[in-house]
Amino acid sequence: MxxxxxxxxxxxxxxxxxxxxxxxxxxxxxxxxxxxxxxxxxxxxxxxxxxxFKDKDGLLAVLIGAQVMGHLDQMEAKGVPHSIDEITHHLEPLLSFIGTDRVIFDVLLRYSGSTGAQVDEVITAGFVRQITLFASWLSEMQQVGIVRNDTSSEMLAEGIQAFLNHVLALWFCTEHDNIDTPSTALEPFLQVWLRPAV
Amino acid sequence: MxxxxxxxxxxxxxxxxxxxxxxxxxxxxxxxxxxxxxxxxxxxxxxxxxxxFKDKDGLLAVLIGAQVMGHLDQMEAKGVPHSIDEITHHLEPLLSFIGTDRVIFDVLLRYSGSTGAQVDEVITAGFVRQITLFASWLSEMQQVGIVRNDTSSEMLAEGIQAFLNHVLALWFCTEHDNIDTPSTALEPFLQVWLRPAV
DNA sequence: GTTTATAATTGACCATGGTCAATTTACCTT
DNA sequence: AAGGTAAATTGACCATGGTCAATTATAAAC
Incomplete structure (x- = not known):
């Protein structure tokens, strides 16, 4: 064709x-x-x-994708985090952007996992980039010994993604009568997920 | 009133x-x-x-909630898992039920985190019950030493929930051209999340 | 410059979920 | 039994996303 x-x-x-x-x-x-x-x-x-655009979500995906890319630029510019806490800090702007509107979360979730299929899709590209970025951080952090070393950095990166979505889902479900912001809620999960065995 | x-x-x-x-x-x-x-x-x-019913999703929630409750009964009947693998096995029927249709996942996710707010809601009740069940499993498994003991069973239970949603999201995004079923994909995450420090 | 093929756009039309003032039905009081 | 009141139901109407055969603009071929 x-x-x-x-x-x-x-x-x-x-x-x-x-x-x-x-x-x-x-x-x-x-x-x-x-x-x-x-x-x-x-x-x-x-x-x-x-x-x-395929549908309304397709249009939204382009708009949202651009924002996400912007945040990824910022995150990348901040360099490798020195601690697990600092991962949360790096993520905070992205999280609070997504936290502002449920449809952002929905669109992201719908397009999230399409690893590599059609990379022209903005959202997909964003996710791939995000996972890659996380993995590179984690890999370096593993070498310094502040992150567990008993599994691959890619696996750990994907886990962060899972927890991100989890705290966001909670954030929207509880209608914000919740005290924790998404990034506050994320912190303890990352600690347990990433910290090396004692 | x-x-x-x-x-x-x-x-x-x-x-x-x-x-x-x-x-x-x-x-x-x-x-x-x-x-x-x-x-x-x-x-x-x-x-x-x-x-x-509040809306179409409200009707769906009742239908889906009933199914989920049935699966929870089954899971409860199986007793405490003897290994991390066995957790996956216990979860498999529930996972494949949710995996059959995207709207099931959507509805579950939308109502997921409302911990305790209005427990009359079927879905909410199901989630609370699920987390409670996981936590009780994990607590016992912690005592036998086959699950990490450096954090609470509730935290671990919530993490399982996060990974469940993660693999399901992947399952629907990749349009099933993926080889892994949700429960196959879940396995490695649970291993890394739950296994005790070496 | 005319013709021709294909890209781009149009807008009437449809599918589906959801609302709400008006109406009917059931129950309680006297 | 009659009357009153709140629950239950109705269905015409609306909001919004999405489709597609028909039309118009553009660029290539001659």
């Missing part, structure tokens, strides 16, 4: 859609995004949006 | 709704459940369904 390069017009339309969607999302939040609003404000028909 | 006991009629209506919904779900699967179908086959108006 041969695919032709997209025309200018299409790229412009896509850019405009994303611009409008971003605008709506930043002023009203992710949950408030309505397909109707996006197409109306973009000045385009509804069908057009769905020819650019 | 005083609440009067529900009348016979209401109980019958609810029972009929659940009966029909169960029928649809067992023949066509959870994803195929349509509110329209349920009310039509029950011979009742749409509004009635929503006066009995």
């Amino acid at each position: 041969k695919t032709r390069a997209p025309q200018q017009r299409r790229l412009q339309t896509r850019a405009k859609l994303l611009e409008v969607a971003t605008q709506i999302v930043t002023t009203q939040g992710y949950s408030a995004l309505r397909v109707e609003d996006v197409v109306e404000q973009t000045g385009v028909a509804k069908g057009t949006l769905f020819s650019h | 005083k609440t009067r006991a529900p009348q016979q009629r209401r109980l019958q209506t609810r029972a009929k709704l659940l009966e029909v919904a169960t029928q649809i779900v067992t023949t066509q699967g959870y994803s195929a459940l349509r509110v329209e179908d349920v009310v039509e086959q029950t011979g009742v108006a749409k509004g009635t369904l929503f006066s009995h």
Whole structure:
């Protein structure tokens, strides 16, 4: 199957859609995004949006993916954590971003595990990158002896991912009448998961 | 606020709704459940369904909750596992039930963490019971020395929950082109999470 | 410049979940 | 039995995401 390069017009339309969607999302939040609003404000028909994005979640995934990538940049810039606590600190901005809106979490979870399948997907790429980043941290931390050494850094990285999702799920379920923020709740799990045998 | 006991009629209506919904779900699967179908086959108006259940997920939660409770009964009957592997075996039926349909996972996840808030909710009750069961297993296993003793059994139980959700999320994301079943994937995580320091 | 093939867009239409003012039914009081 | 009151039910209506045959714009071929 041969695919032709997209025309200018299409790229412009896509850019405009994303611009409008971003605008709506930043002023009203992710949950408030309505397909109707996006197409109306973009000045385009509804069908057009769905020819650019598989579904509403596909659009959201692009928006959210961009944010996640930004956070990953920040995290990467901070360098390898010196302690398990510091992992939590590095993660805090990402966690509180996801914690602001349930739909962010939902979209991330839906696309989370597709390791390598179609890497063009922003979310997938983000997850791969995140796991890779975690693994590189952990590998170095293992060498310094502040993280357990009896299993691979990849396994440990995936575990962090699991705990991340766990505390986020709790965060949304308890309707925030909970005292712990996601990153506070994460801390003890990481300690038990990562600390070397005594 | 005083609440009067529900009348016979209401109980019958609810029972009929659940009966029909169960029928649809067992023949066509959870994803195929349509509110329209349920009310039509029950011979009742749409509004009635929503006066009995908060929303479609609320209805699903009752159906799914019943199944989960059944699985918990089975698990409880099997007694305390003798090894970490055996935990996976005990969990396998529950895991493969959840693995059959994404909506089961979604509903469970949405209601998962509401620890104690309104225990009338079936799902919440199921989760509380599950965590309690895990914790009791782990506590005994800790005493025999086959599970790490450097943290509470409740913490370990919650961790199992996190890994359960993790492998299930992976299972649905990879569209099953994955070789590992959820319970196969779970095994290594439990080993690393639970095994005592060497 | 005309023709032609394919990319891009359109918008009427559909599917499905959910709401709520109005109506009917059941129960209690006198 | 009549009347009153709250529970239970109704169904027309709405909100929102998504589809697809038909139409229009673009670029390549001649």
